[in-house]
Amino acid sequence: MTQSVVVQVGQCGNQVGCRFWDLALREHAHVNKKGLYDEALGSFFRNVDSRKCDGEAHVVGGRIQHLKARAVLVDMEEGVVNEILQGPLREMFDSTQLLTDVSGSGNNWAVGHMTYGSAYREQIVDKLRKAAEHCDCLQCFFLIHSMGGGTGSGLGTKVLSLLEEEFPEVCRIVTSIYPSAEDDVVTSPYNSILAMRELTEHADCVLPVENQSLVDIVKKIKHMSHSGKPGTVIRRESAIISGQGGLIGAEKPFDAMNNIVANLLLNITSSARFEGSLNMDLNEIAMNLVPFPRLHYLVPSLTPLYTLADVSVPSRRLDQMFSDAFSKEHQLIRADPKHSLYLACALMVRGNVQVSDLRRNIERLKPSLPFVSWNQEGWKTGLCSVPPVGHSHSLLALANNTCVKTTFMELRERFTKLYRKKAHLHHYLHVEGMEQSHFSEALSSLSSLIEEYQQLDATKGRLMPGAPRLRIAR
Template sequence: MVREIVSIHVGQCGNQIGRAFWKEALAEHASANVDGVFDDCMSTFFRNVDNRTNRNVAIGDGRQPIYDLKARAILIDMETGPVSETNRGELGELFDERQFVTGVSGAGNNWAHGNVIYGPEYNDELLEAVRRAAETCDSLQSFFLMHSLGGGTGSGLGTYLLTLLEDHFPDVYRFSTVVFPSEDDDVITSPYNSVLALSELTEHAHCVLPVDNASLANIVASWDSGPDLRPVGTGTSSGFDSMNSLVARLLTDLTASMRFAGDLNVDLNEITTNLVPFPRLHYLLSSVSPLPTRSSAEVFDGRTIPPAAAGFDGRPRRMAQMFSGAFSASNMLMRADPRFVAVVTSCDCNGTGHRLGWIRTFVGAYLMASHVCLPRELCRRSKFLACGLLVRGEVVVSDVNANIERLAAELDMVHWNPEGYKIGLCSVPPVGTTQSLLCLSNNCCIM
């Protein structure tokens, strides 16, 4: 009936994001679904299992009671820690044992270990887990992979899995949410790992949503008295939890328009169609506006639906702020500024902050794209190849159009795509707010 999404969490980072993601998803459906029935939009992420017979309950007319909710997810790690932490925690009952694929010794922060050694070794086990998840779906639409680029398991095994999925499920869309390492990263091998993983992502993913720890930390820092920023790898601190909830918010917003009703529905495959003009240029910069002040799971404690926290009321000025915010660097989940005025002189785009040299694998591709638009010397602002605006809440199409017209002068679209905006309207806002905007841009500043 509806389209399902199977989420695959690989490695420690992926599992931590996964935890935040499922919390967010549960909170969102709990607040949207007041009757407590298993409806169409829930079945995108969840299965309804009758625990007496251990069978899946069909959606039927969307009025079935919820027996036992299971997540459509696969948890993978080459050490048992993160997975069993999820299993022991409050989300444990969302998963059953057969959804776990674990090793014992870890990949040692080595991409090759994860990809070349563990990949073939766990090949059958991974495939079996994916098959089992896919078989419970009526019309599986996409896989969401969540992993880091710096580590060994996430980047190595994650990208191995990507090729595996491409071979066995060629028609199912593969979305990767990858976490770039921060610059003061403690993993020495992370540049190698990232380059190797990126080349795989460029070849085998349909769409990549990169985020980086530094930007997430900046956003979290703006919330409260400063997050506890311990080095990557140690992290179960509250800072990481908040950062993960931002990523979770990105994913729930991305899928909101396919789950809930709206004036202008956006299916996931529409995102790849519209935002990927050339097959290899599928890295989408994401920004959330207005920035969530707290994660939904905190706002929504399962009992009461709080009044709108952000106090948005649909007045034009607030609306304008929301749209402007989406294009400002502070809202980006990846450190890049789509409006930054930079004179690009060499292959290293030195205007967009301290980008590391290791992203060259796809820098080349993006430069080719900007060759198409303008001579590089003249490319003063970073070019938008395409831009998706997914709006949630009580926003009408004319608001969106008015704001696009207002902002169009500031944004530099590629000359062959001057109206490259994809609009989605979903009537269900995120928990605790009345409006929200997710902006996905395919932008040259991602270099």
């Protein structure tokens, strides 16, 4: 039995993580009616009640009790972590899993990475080690953070480098939330570009999620649910629809957005948490989808994004679900993969779907998807028999596609506008250990990454004589 640990850093990382734990518990309680502590639960939870040596974990109020999440929660503002500790998930975490401060990072990557990274290094490593020690066979670290603020981008990427240092053999999958162009944090382009260099150097896989894509998806769902047209009423208990989850107080505007990211994590971890006829090992994601070590940014798309309440409306055909997974509307970044090059693609399906359905749809879609010449069969598939609560089936597609360069080019443009004027630079350079060379090196790293994607696009993946050779991942 393998286990994974979720590391949540910063306000966004902890809110998304909290929602993931809430929905994961709901899924396990839905399937595990007797509340027994089994292998499925053991993958992301541990049983801490010594009186329950037989592994029994009672279901109380829809929740399986006597469990602790395999998680480490880090934030330099204690607000969100305190909310979690006062909410319905409070029993899931104890002091050995938490690390907070009161002052925050002031939306400054350097404060998070340099100041707090140095001050809390030993405590972070200690908490990561304790979480690892509770695992019989540690398979993967999932890091959740945002790119635009200070703690998520700065301390989040510091934690990532510590994971590589302390656990070099354990896979590191990072979910990174990218700011929109209208982000209210004026320094978010600096924070994002500085964080990008760390992600490129230290992650095995990065799942980039754009705030603007989440906003667009939530707007579309709300528009549908309020249109009143026959066949557009959305079922309220559908897992994709937001609720407060494990937080206290009224629902906040960004809860629905966090919910979509939590569902991305539910789908990617489903094979580790439940049985399936074609389960995908988490290590296989990096091994099969990352042919070049730096090009490890995987575009996620989720379908369905809602469940229709009117049962008299015929459910969407299975084939439509596969088509949706390759459309812009279901992607969590704003880009068009069909006009770019696929290096590889994973399809992670949940529910009552047959292997034959999976193969038939891949063959149907293949002609419209431009794959690199040397990896025409670059498909990885997973089938988990348990669908998300409120759905009959679902699909997560992870595409290693050169279209991510659009997001990175927009980010570079916003960074350059600020950096050309040296705007707000002094806030960073006042931080001990931070130098202006960090900015130029981060920009150079990103430009090099963009160039590698452009090179693949220009040659349709064929290596041309004299072209710089991309290193194949081993």
